[in-house]
Amino acid sequence: MIEAEIFRALADPTRRAVYERLAASEMTVSELRTGMTVSQPAVSQHLAVLRGAGLVTERRAGRNAYYRADPQGLDPLLGWIERYRAFWPERIERLKAVLKDMDP
DSSP states (O other), X not given: OXXXXXXXXXXXXXXXXXXXXXXXXXXXXXXXXXXXXXXXHHHHHHHHHHHHTTSEEEEEETTEEEEEEOGGGGHHHHHHHHHHHTTHHHHHHHHHHHHHHHOO
């Protein structure tokens, strides 16, 4: 299931931070490491997981590799969210009723 792979990739806080930084701009591994406490090999491993989940793309220019977030990688989550969106209004209304009953 593709959604599970995306959730697994984004479950790690470091990977989420890498993804969020790449959503802002294209970067090399060295640029990504700036301000982070993880090693270059660790950043590369996180990028490999994000690439495997389809969340990040790589562009080669000479000896350098540039990474950026691929917003289309999140598309499978949209379908997943839509399937469950129908349950939200009813549950929110039930929660409102419970909270109202709790008020003195």
